[in-house]
Amino acid sequence: MLIGHTAQDMETFESDDGYVIVRLDRGDLALESIETACDRHNVDTGAVVSGIGTFSNLNIHYVDRTDLPADRTERNVTLELDGAWEITDVGGVIADGEPHLHVTGFNGDRTVGGHLEAGCEVNVLGEFTIRKIDGLSLTRDPNDHGVSQLTRQ
Template sequence: MKTFESDDGHVIVRLDRGDRALESLTDACEDHDVDTGVVVSGIATFSNLNIHYVDRTDLPEEQADRNVDVQLDGAWEVTNVGGVVADGEPHLHVTAFDGERMVGGHLEEGCEVNVLGEFTIRKVEGLSLHRRPGEHDVSQLQHR
């Protein structure tokens, strides 16, 4: 991983083959003191894709009963990554294509970069956010 920071608070993150995407972006937030921010762009290729998504509208109390975990091997072209950083923790969603199917969901740990990754994080000054459980135990942004 290599990072670059502009004078106006943008952090560009370059991930190389073998780097883990979410873990590296979390490290970049720590290295550049990004407490609250926005991942405004992200492209990459992954050699595996770990995501989860919600497949229900009734939202049972147990998160395990409403989330579908997906672990996919093979080459994945990541066409977009975006989300919010709150309390230094990125909450990101991803869209990816393997040549036959397009999938999307909440980015999980363990996605290894196949060829490259390029992400832009924008610090948000003057605002401190964190996530706390809300209705149905859904993690929600709140002022800290």
């Protein structure tokens, strides 16, 4: 089993027009490394517009009900899936420097999707594109159901 790590020496490339490309290698932790790239490149508001790769495990959660109980732990199903996962898409919004990302993965037999959680280790490679959004400052605040939603700062 690999010991995951946030890639302190990961490769990131920033364009003149606000795109940040993140390259991750075997053993790097996907979400944690994207968070590090946001810090490194001062991404306060933005979007992960593209993400592909392979993971050696996939940690996600998703909502499986239409009612919203007050206890958030009753709303979500958490999956911690081992084995090789081909990641076909990662995307989401970055608000107040914090990514909220969703992922779709396939292991040869099963396709799953949901909210990307910490601890997903890159198996072969990971490539992610972040788009900075200047002139807009967003944060997330809980609504009446305790669901974090985007609001302008």
